[in-house]
Amino acid sequence: MAKCFIVPGQTFHGIGSFNELGRINGKKAFIVTGKGSMKRSGYIDKACEILNRNGIETEVFDGVEADPSIETVMFGFDAMMSFQPDWIIGLGGCSAIDAAKAMWVYYEYPDTKFKDIIPPFTIKELRKKARFVAIPSTSGTGTEATCVAVITDREKGTKYPLVSYELCPDIAIVDAELCRSMPPHVTANTGLDALTHALEAYVTPLADAYTQSLAERAVTDIFAALPIAVKHGDNMQARQKMHDASCLAGMSFNNALLGIVHSLSHQVGGMFGVEHGRANAILLPTVIRYNAPAAGVLYSQLARLVGEKDAEGLATKIETLRGSVDVEKSFSDCGISENNWLDKISIMVENAMADACTGCNPRLPLAEDLASILMNAYYGRQWQN
Numbered sequence: 001m002a003k004c005f006i007v008p009g010q011t012f013h014g015i016g017s018f019n020e021l022g023r024i025n026g027k028k029a030f031i032v033t034g035k036g037s038m039k040r041s042g043y044i045d046k047a048c049e050i051l052n053r054n055g056i057e058t059e060v061f062d063g064v065e066a067d068p069s070i071e072t073v074m075f076g077f078d079a080m081m082s083f084q085p086d087w088i089i090g091l092g093g094c095s096a097i098d099a100a101k102a103m104w105v106y107y108e109y110p111d112t113k114f115k116d117i118i119p120p121f122t123i124k125e126l127r128k129k130a131r132f133v134a135i136p137s138t139s140g141t142g143t144e145a146t147c148v149a150v151i152t153d154r155e156k157g158t159k160y161p162l163v164s165y166e167l168c169p170d171i172a173i174v175d176a177e178l179c180r181s182m183p184p185h186v187t188a189n190t191g192l193d194a195l196t197h198a199l200e201a202y203v204t205p206l207a208d209a210y211t212q213s214l215a216e217r218a219v220t221d222i223f224a225a226l227p228i229a230v231k232h233g234d235n236m237q238a239r240q241k242m243h244d245a246s247c248l249a250g251m252s253f254n255n256a257l258l259g260i261v262h263s264l265s266h267q268v269g270g271m272f273g274v275e276h277g278r279a280n281a282i283l284l285p286t287v288i289r290y291n292a293p294a295a296g297v298l299y300s301q302l303a304r305l306v307g308e309k310d311a312e313g314l315a316t317k318i319e320t321l322r323g324s325v326d327v328e329k330s331f332s333d334c335g336i337s338e339n340n341w342l343d344k345i346s347i348m349v350e351n352a353m354a355d356a357c358t359g360c361n362p363r364l365p366l367a368e369d370l371a372s373i374l375m376n377a378y379y380g381r382q383w384q385n
Contacts, residue, residue, distance in 0.1 A: 005210050006165050007251050008134070008145055013174035013244055015236060018043070020173055021089075022050045024133065030085035031060045032076060032100035033092040038062075038137060041181060047091060047135075059083045061103075064092070067152045067159065067269065067276075068099035070114055077106040089133045090169075094141035094150075094190075097134045101149035101167045104132060114151075114160075120356045123164035134169040137178040139229075139242040140190025140277055142197055142250015144172035152270055159266040163356050168254065174247045176240035184230045187242075188325035191226040193277030194218065194246040195318070196261050196284050201253035202302060203295040204360040211256040216305060218249040223306050223321060230325045259361035261287045264374060266355060267348035272336050281322045282331060285315040286376050289383040294363035330380030341378050345371060 012020040029051050031044065038044050039062065048058045061076045080088070080103055088104050090097030106112050108126050117123050126132075134144035143149070149162045179187075198218035201211055222245050228238035264287075265279035274282075288299060292311040299311035308314050319329065328334050331341065349370045352358060358365065365373075376383050 005255055006147065006168050007254070008168060008172040009170045011145065011172045011174065011247065013247065015175060015177055015240060017173055017175040018046070018135065018177065019050065021047060021133070021135070022054060024051075024056070024087060024171070025054060026056050026086045028057045028059070028083060028085040029087040029089055030080050030083055031058060031089045031091055032064060032096050032103065033060065033062050034064045034096045035062065037181070038092045041178070043091065043137075043178060047089065056087070059085070064096045064099045066093075066095050068095045068102075069152050069154050071154070073099055073102040073106065073151060076100070076103040080107045081110065086130050087133060088130050089135065091135045091137070093138045094136065094143045097136060097143045098141075098149040098151065101132070101143075102151050102162060104130065105162075117162055118160050120163040121165070123162065123166050126166040127170075131170040133171045133173065135173045135175070135178070136243070136246070138182060138186060138190045139176070139179055139239070139246040140193035142194060142246045142253070144169055144174065145247050145250035146254040148254075150266070157270045158351055159270040161262070161266065161356055172247065174243050176236060176243040179239050179243060180234065180236070182233065184233065185326070187230045187233065188226070188327055189275045189277035189281075190246070191222060191229065191242055191277070192281035192322065192325070192327060194242070194249045195222045195226075196277070196280040197249040197253045197258065198222070198245075199284065199288070199302065200258040200261055201249065201256040203291065203298045203362045204256045204259060205362065206360060207256040211252045214248045214252040216302065218245040218252065219302055220305050221245040223317070226321065227324050257360040258357040259287070259291070260352065260358055260365055260370065260373070262357040263352040263355035263361075264348070264370065267351050268331065271344050271348060272331075272334070272340075274331065274334055274336075278327055278334070281318070281327050282329065283373070283377050285318050286373050286383045288315040288318070289385065290369070290373055291361065291363045293385055331378045332380065336378070338378075345374055348374060
């Protein structure tokens, strides 16, 4: 059980809540975003207009790619150092917000070495120079409410989750209008990522009444709203329900942490470029079946909320949901060759064992367990305890 419940200082949510950006006061805001969607939709210009009306000078860094790299973080840090903001705003998908969080660390501590902040909770106290606003345009990671930023080392092919309560934003703005143009496959991937967050947070050793209540609401809303949001992207009620569920799941795992679905999906994404939510969705039913001997009672509680009886029913229902939004059932179906998979499996297992998420799994795995889970997920085989 966690002793302190950490959430953003303020969370504004609902259609139109983007305008709450006008509440902040300061001198300079550095906006970090991706490669075009927020610009095309007009939200970069709108953010600058709102801030400029408050007398806040703005600068935009729009070079963040999917799965942001250490190199991108350093480019943004250089620009941030030149501009000297007192507000940093991550606007867009999770990649933009995660990159902005990492840039923030370097901005506050320019002599930081990346390897020194990989171990959990090693980031020093922030907010000496700037505060942080997160405005997501996808409904998945919940990074607007979390202590995590995932950064990729391209050279090693590994994703590193940087974990520190210092990274939890000061302000989160959760407005589904920013998601209106999100295409179906991105809606599906990100929504299944949020579902994984809620399900993993529910069964960790740190879970408690606070985290589990948020996870329960997120799970029920995602099962209800995700198929609608995928098939009818202009349904703003479903969009906002997914956006809120993503944030609730983020608040849950921000305090209860995650498990081996994420330890493994970090490796699959880093090695093979499989989208994070898609990798999570392929791994999740297998991991639920693996964890069932240790967490069966908790899985049964969640299962009953969505009309099932036990862990197996919950895993099966996730497989049905996954298929209904056109996500593959195995990594072989993602086009990864068997030889390439077998060649990389040992390093994926080694990295996953060292991942910060592994220690909070309800059933502590051996390396051979993780290898077996990866093999089952590659072929789409059902796990047998």
